[in-house]
Each structure stands twice: as structure tokens, then as C-alpha cells.
Amino acid sequence: xxxxxxxxxxxxxxxxxxxxxxxxxxxxxxxxxxxxxxxxxxxxxxxxxxxxxxxxxxxxxxxxxxxxxxxxxxxxxxxxxxxxxxxxxxxxxxxxxxxxxxxxxxxxxxxxxxxxxxxxxxxxxxxxxxxxxxxxxxxxxxxxxxxxxxxxxxxxxxxxxxxxxxxxxxxxxxxxxxxxxxxxxxxxxxxxxxxxxxxxxxxxxxxxxxxxxxxxxxxxxxxxxxxxxxxxxxxxxxxxxxxxxxxxxxxxxxxxxxxxxxxxxxxxxxxxxxxxxxxxxxxxxxxxxxxxxxxxxxxxxxxxxxxxxxxxxxxxxxxxxxxxxxxxxxxxxxxxxxx
Amino acid sequence: xxxxxxxxxxxxxxxxxxxxxxxxxxxxxxxxxxxxxxxxxxxxxxxxxxxxxxxxxxxxxxxxxxxxxxxxxxxxxxxxxxxxxxxxxxxxxxxxxxxxxxxxxxxxxxxxxxxxxxxxxxxxxxxxxxxxxxxxxxxxxxxxxxxxxxxxxxxxxxxxxxxxxxxxxxxxxxxxxxxxxxxxxxxxxxxxxxxxxxxxxxxxxxxxxxxxxxxxxxxxxxxxxxxxxxxxxxxxxxxxxxxxxxxxxxxxxxxxxxxxxxxxxxxxxxxxxxxxxxxxxxxxxxxxxxxxxxxxxxxxxxxxxxxxxxxxxxxxxxxxxxxxxxxxxxxxxxxxxxx
DNA sequence: TATTTTGTATGAAACGTTTCATTATTTTAT
DNA sequence: ATAAAATAATGAAACGTTTCATACAAAATA
Numbered sequence: 001x002x003x004x005x006x007x008x009x010x011x012x013x014x015x016x017x018x019x020x021x022x023x024x025x026x027x028x029x030x031x032x033x034x035x036x037x038x039x040x041x042x043x044x045x046x047x048x049x050x051x052x053x054x055x056x057x058x059x060x061x062x063x064x065x066x067x068x069x070x071x072x073x074x075x076x077x078x079x080x081x082x083x084x085x086x087x088x089x090x091x092x093x094x095x096x097x098x099x100x101x102x103x104x105x106x107x108x109x110x111x112x113x114x115x116x117x118x119x120x121x122x123x124x125x126x127x128x129x130x131x132x133x134x135x136x137x138x139x140x141x142x143x144x145x146x147x148x149x150x151x152x153x154x155x156x157x158x159x160x161x162x163x164x165x166x167x168x169x170x171x172x173x174x175x176x177x178x179x180x181x182x183x184x185x186x187x188x189x190x191x192x193x194x195x196x197x198x199x200x201x202x203x204x205x206x207x208x209x210x211x212x213x214x215x216x217x218x219x220x221x222x223x224x225x226x227x228x229x230x231x232x233x234x235x236x237x238x239x240x241x242x243x244x245x246x247x248x249x250x251x252x253x254x255x256x257x258x259x260x261x262x263x264x265x266x267x268x269x270x271x272x273x274x275x276x277x278x279x280x281x282x283x284x285x286x287x288x289x290x291x292x293x294x295x296x297x298x299x300x301x302x303x304x305x306x307x308x309x310x311x312x313x314x315x316x317x318x319x320x321x322x323x324x325x326x327x328x329x330x331x332x333x334x335x336x337x338x339x
Numbered sequence: 340x341x342x343x344x345x346x347x348x349x350x351x352x353x354x355x356x357x358x359x360x361x362x363x364x365x366x367x368x369x370x371x372x373x374x375x376x377x378x379x380x381x382x383x384x385x386x387x388x389x390x391x392x393x394x395x396x397x398x399x400x401x402x403x404x405x406x407x408x409x410x411x412x413x414x415x416x417x418x419x420x421x422x423x424x425x426x427x428x429x430x431x432x433x434x435x436x437x438x439x440x441x442x443x444x445x446x447x448x449x450x451x452x453x454x455x456x457x458x459x460x461x462x463x464x465x466x467x468x469x470x471x472x473x474x475x476x477x478x479x480x481x482x483x484x485x486x487x488x489x490x491x492x493x494x495x496x497x498x499x500x501x502x503x504x505x506x507x508x509x510x511x512x513x514x515x516x517x518x519x520x521x522x523x524x525x526x527x528x529x530x531x532x533x534x535x536x537x538x539x540x541x542x543x544x545x546x547x548x549x550x551x552x553x554x555x556x557x558x559x560x561x562x563x564x565x566x567x568x569x570x571x572x573x574x575x576x577x578x579x580x581x582x583x584x585x586x587x588x589x590x591x592x593x594x595x596x597x598x599x600x601x602x603x604x605x606x607x608x609x610x611x612x613x614x615x616x617x618x619x620x621x622x623x624x625x626x627x628x629x630x631x632x633x634x635x636x637x638x639x640x641x642x643x644x645x646x647x648x649x650x651x652x653x654x655x656x657x658x659x660x661x662x663x664x665x666x667x668x669x670x671x672x673x674x675x676x677x678x
Numbered sequence: 679t680a681t682t683t684t685g686t687a688t689g690a691a692a693c694g695t696t697t698c699a700t701t702a703t704t705t706t707a708t
Numbered sequence: 709a710t711a712a713a714a715t716a717a718t719g720a721a722a723c724g725t726t727t728c729a730t731a732c733a734a735a736a737t738a
Contacts, residue, residue: 009694020718025696034716049475054457055403056694058394059723066437073423075618080419084412087440091447096454098405099438101426108430115435118390119346136388138346247617254621277623278586279414282593284616348724359688364726373686395724398693 008048016044028052063122067303068098068112070126076247078273078292079127082144085296086125093304095122106130113139123303129185142303144295146189147314155298155315156190162288162319163197164204166242166270169286169321171205173268173328175240178202179230180211181223181252182244190314191244194272194288198242210238220248224255236261239268246271249285253326269326282333283324291317347387356383367391402461406642407437407451409465415586417612417631418466421483424635425464432643434461445469452478462642468524481642483634485528486653494637494654495529501627501658502536503543505581505609508625508660510544512607512667514579517541518569519550520562520591521583529653530583533611533627537581549577559587563594575600578607585610588624592665608665621672622663630656 014024017040026033027041044050058064067090074080087097098121102108109130116124116139123140128148135141135148143154163180170178180198195211202209212226230237236259243249249271253263263269264286274289276282283289294317302315325331349363356363356379365372366380383389397403406429413419426436437460441447448469455463455478462479467487474480474487482493502519509517519537534550541548551565569576575598582588588610592602602608603625613628615621622628633656641654664670 010696011694014719021695021720022697022718023716026717029696032716037717051453051457053398053694054454054459055394055397055401056723057696059392059398059694059725060696062394062723064394073618074413074419074426075416075423077414077416077419077617080413080416083438084414084440087413087438088442091439096459097438099422099426099436100430101423103427114390115393118393120393120435250616250620277589278416279412281589349726350724353689360690360725361688361727362686365687368726371686376687392724395693396726398695398724399726401693 007053008050009053010050012048013041013044013050016048017041058119062119064120065094066096066098066121067300068100068116068121068124068126070100070102070109070112070124070128072127072129073101073103074099077275077277077279078246078290081275081279081292082127082296084279085293086300089297089300093300095300095304102128109133113141116141125299125303129189140303142299144299145191150313153302153313153315154190155295155302155317157290157295157317157319159191159193159319160197160200162272162290163194163199163242164201165197165319165321166194166272166288167198167201167205167207167209169270169327170240170242170268171201171207173240175207175268177208177238178210178240178242179238180209180242180244181248182211182213183215183217183220183248184244185215191272194242194244207240220251223252224259227255227259227261231259231261234260236267239266241267241269243269243271246273246275246285246287249287249326253285263326264328268328270321271324271326274322282331283322286324286327286329286331287322289320289322291319346392347389348392349389351387352380352383352389355387356380397458401458403459404433405435405437405460406639407439407455407460407463407465409439409441409448409451409463409467411466411468412440412442413438416614416616416618417585417629420614420618420631421466421635423618424632425639428636428639432639434639434643441467448472452480464638464642468528479642481638483638484530489652492641492652492654493529494634494641494656496629496634496656496658498530498532498658499536499539501611501629502533502538502581503540504536504658504660505533505611505627506537506540506544506546506548508609508666509579509581509607510540510546512579514546514607516547516577517549517579517581518577519548519581519583520587521550521552522554522556522559522587523583524554530611533581533583546579559590562591563598566591566594566598566600570598570600573599575606578605580606580608582608582610585612585614585624585626588626588665592624602665603667607667609660610663610665613661622661622670625663625666625668625670626661628659628661630658 010024014021019037023033023037024041027038069086071079071083074083090097100112109128113135117136125142127144141152143152145156147154180195214222243252249269256263261267271285271287274287275284298315323329323331349360353360353363358376362372362376363380366377408425410418410422413422429436439451448467452474456475464481466483480491482491484495486493519534553561582591588608595602600606610624610626613626614623637654662668662670
């Protein structure tokens with residue numbers, strides 16, 4: 001009689017151990033059984049190299065211990081860090097993470113949500129852009145930075161306060177004439193409040209300000225035109241710039257270097273996100289730091305807590321400021337070589 | 340009679356449409372059925388908002404269309420990029436990616452491999468460090484940068500050639516006295532060949548060289564001691580340094596700035612990996628660039644191809660050099676603001 | 679019209695678990 | 709020693725699919 005070629009099942013284990021199916025199940029799930037039974041079952045398991053089939057388990061339990069995370073990409077260090085922290089938080093709770101980089105393809109976002117509803121995952125954490133996502137209200141969903149609907153919790157940082165903080169910092173550092181730059185479309189997403197907060201802060205400190213927004217991410221060259229127009233005799237009329245993200249800040253700095261404008265001597269720059277090199281070395285620019293650990297933790301906590309008690313639809317976490325060399329202060333060096 | 344509260348099943352659809360179970364299955368799987376049947380089934384599906392339960396499918400098919408990716412973290416931009424590209428490549432093939440950041444916890448690596456063997460995933464792509472991983476030969480596994488065993492394919496770049504290239508570049512740029520620095524333990528992983536390649540290149544070009552290796556990643560401060568010892572009258576005796584990774588290069592540059600050694604004027608530095616800011620902006624240092632797209636693509640290709648024909652156990656992809664401002668050449672600016 | 683062939687829908691069985699009503703055994707009380 | 713109660717193992721049924729042998733109807737042939 002040939003040995004079965006496919007993987008051993010609980011039935012095989014039961015037979016080998018000379019016990020019933022239910023007994024094997026109990027041993028596997030840590031439910032107490034008689035000493036002698038447990039020993040025999042364990043022996044059979046290791047003899048046969050038995051492994052549970054989690055699909056059969058999932059079929060019964062309708063629970064997968066898997067969460068889908070939708071994120072534009074992992075190349076942007078902010079997203080990469082967020083992903084890493086969400087993964088950590090999920091792992092702590094014995095959950096697994098199915099990662100979907102939606103990149104520019106908005107249809108991926110819907111596809112993954114559909115998948116979630118096919119029981120492949122227990123819930124979704126999504127940083128999405130597609131404005132028409134169909135989310136079944138039965139599917140646990142936590143949104144990052146975008147308000148999706150009345151019953152879908154959204155975790156974000158205090159973007160308004162962040163904008164305000166940027167204005168105040170620039171004022172404190174001696175700026176009198178500042179600009180706000182942003183790329184990306186004007187969806188109903190929370191980060192857009194950075195602008196309002198900045199304006200509010202400028203008014204409070206009596207700062208003259210101007211705003212320039214490019215809807216299309218790819219047309220960043222237009223900022224060059226904008227900045228050139230604001231130059232006279234090789235001098236930029238702004239002495240401070242607040243960029244909606246660190247990525248944008250970095251590109252603006254490149255641009256300014258091309259225009260021979262010095263940072264931070266001629267113009268001070270503050271970004272947003274708190275991006276660091278290699279995740280925890282230097283800040284790449286002075287920046288409003290998102291509490292990325294807290295955001296990750298909060299998303300997971302809200303998603304996995306089964307109590308569906310009334311909860312605030314919007315969880316807004318505090319931001320902070322960090323000097324990163326693009327303002328007239330000594331940059332902070334988080335935990336590097338402080339000898 | 341109350342409506343069932345749980346999600347509708349194929350049975351419900353069959354009943355609603357007045358057809359057999361098998362017919363519903365066919366419609367769902369795109370197998371031709373009579374026009375009138377198909378229409379009725381489709382109507383029932385949309386009426387009931389039916390979604391297939393992929394756990395039941397998985398149980399039958401023993402196939403999950405999911406691949407686990409084991410990676411230390413996503414904070415390191417190189418890993419983040421690799422993850423992103425693997426995800427892209429998997430998505431193209433209709434596969435999903437279960438991401439596991441193993442971080443410092445080596446036991447996670449084994450846990451995920453066990454999981455794969457419980458049919459939660461169809462295969463694994465792993466960049467692992469745990470030297471004692473137990474991999475069932477039945478489980479499709481592709482290793483990155485580490486040779487795991489005779490029958491486990493390993494994808495890597497030409498690390499030896501990379502080291503050689505670094506030496507040659509430094510020689511071409513006028514260096515006469517160079518150093519190789521590395522952190523991390525000396526496992527049997529492929530990247531260790533960078534050292535041999537570098538030494539080989541130095542010998543070929545008649546460069547004087549020295550090597551300093553720190554087994555423990557956290558003791559990077561010891562490089563400070565090392566470099567201080569190699570200084571006389573405020574002048575470093577090396578005019579070129581090759582670092583085993585861009586991360587290390589970056590930290591060495593910080594260190595040198597503290598010692599008032601100028602890069603690239605006093606000492607030229609070459610790293611390894613090809614890390615760029617935000618994934619595709621500037622190189623953060625002059626570097627040996629890994630063909631990260633090809634590595635990702637190759638891993639997926641090898642993992643998913645069902646033909647188990649004899650294949651080379653080691654796939655070695657070519658590297659290239661890129662100037663990034665830490666050597667005496669104009670840095671390359673990949674696709675940024677080339678106005 | 680009777681018979682064979684072809685094409686297509688049917689639904690029971692199987693995948694590998696977990697659950698729980700039933701049965702067997704041991705312990706305690708009388 | 710017997711009855712009752714407590715404890716623990718048993719294995720059939722169910723989870724929601726896919727598959728495939730069977731049944732049926734329509735078309736083709738005699």
C-alpha cells in the first residue's frame with residue numbers, strides 16, 4: 001500500500017494516533033485532553049509532519065487573521081515607514097498583512113476592496129485616492145487621511161495645526177513674506193487642511209503669504225515658472241516656503257539651487273511628513289512631523305477592536321515640528337552618532 | 340421567514356436563479372452555459388450581492404494566488420523599492436503579496452515559512468538572515484542574496500563585480516589608498532563577495548587597501564575610532580572608501596563631516612545598492628547600483644514558473660555604477676527637473 | 679417514427695477543518 | 709454494591725466551493 005502523496009490531514013493524524021478527529025482538533029487548538037491522548041497525538045503529528053490547512057480553518061471560522069493594507073507605493077519613505085509600522089502592529093496581534101501598492105492604478109483599490117469582501121481578509125486599512133470606491137458597510141475599513149463616509153473611521157494627523165505650526169515657525173525664524181506650495185488634486189482629503197492652517201497662522205502672525213497649487217503631480221516644472229516670476233535681480237521675494245510634503249520640499253530645494261537661491265540663507269523651507277533618511281536617520285528637511293507610529297497603531301486598533309461602539313468618525317493625532325537644515329536652526333539629529 | 344443574516348452562498352444564488360449549483364459555478368468561472376441560464380444566474384448574483392468565498396475555493400483548489408515576501412523592513416529605501424517592485428510584478432500576474440517585515444526577530448522568518456506550508460501562500464520570496472531556517476523542499480522558495488541549499492534558487496546581483504567596479508572607479512578617480520568598510524555578520528550570503536571583488540580590483544589597479552568589518556550593526560561608532568586612528572595632522576590617510584551599503588556610506592559621510600574630512604575633496608566614497616531619495620530622485624551617494632527591477636522580476640518569474648526544470652541555483656544579475664556627488668564627478672540626476 | 683449521437687444541466691461527493699450532541703468512562707454519593 | 713453525577717472522547721454534520729458521473733433533451737441519422 002502506497003503512502004498518500006498529498007499532505008497529511010487531521011484524519012491521518014487521528015488514525016496514526018488511534019484517536020478521534022475531535023481529539024486531534026483539541027490538541028491542535030490547545031484545548032486540554034487526557035495526557036496519554038495528547039502525547040499520542042503529538043507524536044503522530046511530528047511523525048507525519050502534519051500542518052494544519054488554514055483554508056479549511058478559514059472556511060469554518062470565517063476569519064483569516066489577515067488585513068489588507070492599501071497604499072500608493074512603498075517608494076515614498078513616508079509610506080514605507082507607515083507600512084512597516086502597520087505591519088509591526090498587526091504582527092504583534094498575530095495578524096498578517098496583505099500589502100497592495102495601488103500605484104497610479106485606481107482600479108486596484110476597488111479590486112482589493114472586493115477581495116476583502118470575498119473573505120480573503122478580515123479588514124482593510126486604506127490610504128486611497130479613488131473617489132468612487134464602493135465599500136460594503138459590512139467590511140471593516142479604516143481610512144487614512146481621507147473621509148470616506150459617515151460610518152468609516154478616518155485616522156489622520158492634525159493637518160490644520162501642522163499648517164499653523166509651519167507659519168508660526170517661519171514667523172519666529174524671521175520670515176515676513178511666505179508661500180504655500182502644493183501638488184495633487186483637491187479631493188476631500190484631510191491633508192488639504194494644511195493650507196487653511198497655514199493661512200490661519202500667517203494671518204495671526206501678520207505674515208504676507210501667497211499660495212500656489214498644481215493639481216497634476218507631474219507638472220512640477222510649473223513651480224519653476226512661478227518662482228522665476230517671483231524673482232527680482234536674482235533675489236526671491238519670499239523668505240519662507242511651506243511645502244505640502246517633504247517630497248515636494250525636496251524638489252523645490254533642487255529647483256532653488258538651480259535658480260541660485262540659497263536654502264536656508266535666502267529662503268527657509270518647511271515640508272510636511274517627517275521623512276528621514278533610511279527611516280530613522282536625519283530629517284531630509286525642516287518639517288512638520290506626522291506621528292506615524294501612532295497613526296499606524298491607531299488604525300490597527302480601530303480596525304481590530306470588535307466593539308462597534310460609537311466612535312468618533314475622525315481620529316486626529318497631534319503633529320510636531322523638527323528642524324532639518326532647511327531653516328536657520330541647527331538640524332536635529334535623531335539618534336545618529338551623537339558622540 | 341427571516342432572511343439569512345450571513346453572506347449569500349452559491350446555493351442561495353442557485354435557488355434564486357432556479358438552476359443547479361454546478362451551473363452557478365460555471366458562470367462564475369467563465370465556463371460557457373446556456374444563454375438563458377447565464378442571464379438568470381448573473382441576475383441572481385447581483386440581486387443577492389453574492390461574492391465567492393475564496394476560502395472554500397482555496398480548500399478545493401489548494402491554490403491561493405498569494406506569495407509571502409520576507410524582508411527585514413521597509414524603512415531601508417532599498418528594501419522598500421524591492422518590495423514595491425515585487426508587488427508590482429506579482430500583481431501583473433494576478434498574485435497577491437503577503438508582506439512580512441521580519442525586522443530583528445529571526446523567529447518571524449521561520450513562522451512565515453511554516454505558514455506557507457499550511458497553504459496560506461503558494462510560495463515565498465525571502466531575503467532572510469536566520470541561518471537555521473527549516474524549509475520544506477515542497478514549498479516553492481526563492482532566496483534573495485543568500486544561498487540556502489542545493490535546490491533553493493537564489494537571486495542576487497554580481498556582488499564580486501560590484502566590488503571590482505568600485506575599486507576601478509576609485510582608481511580612475513585618482514585614489515591611491517583606499518578602504519573597504521562593512522557591517523553585519525559574515526553569513527554565507529552573497530553580498531560578502533563585495534569585499535573579495537574590491538580586493539581583486541585593488542590588486543589589479545595596484546591600489547593600497549585596507550579592510551574594516553564590524554560584525555554588529557549597532558557598533559557603528561567603532562568606525563569612528565578606526566578612522567581617527569588613520570588620521571594624521573587632521574588628514575585622513577585614505578583618499579577613497581568603499582562601503583558595503585549606501586546606508587553605511589551615508590553614516591560614514593556623517594562621521595567624516597564630524598572629523599572635518601571633506602567629501603569628495605579629501606576622500607571619495609562609493610556605496611552599494613543604488614538608493615535614491617523617494618525611490619527615483621537623486622542617488623544619495625556614488626554607488627554600485629543593483630538591478631532591483633530585474634531582481635524583483637526574476638524572483639517572481641522563478642517562483643511562479645511551474646516547470647521545475649533544472650535551473651541554475653544562482654542567478655547573478657549585472658550591476659552598474661552611478662555617480663552621486665560623493666566622488667569627483669558631476670552627480671547623475673536621474674529624471675528630475677532636467678530643464 | 680424509432681434510434682443513436684451530441685450537447686448541456688444536474689447535484690452528490692469531496693476538500694480539511696470545527697463543533698456539538700452523543701456515548702463511554704470514571705468518580706462520588708448513597 | 710448500586711445509582712447518580714461528572715468528566716472526557718467520539719464522530720457525524722456543516723462550512724462553501726469544484727468536480728464529474730449521471731440524466732436529460734435536442735438534434736441527427738436510419
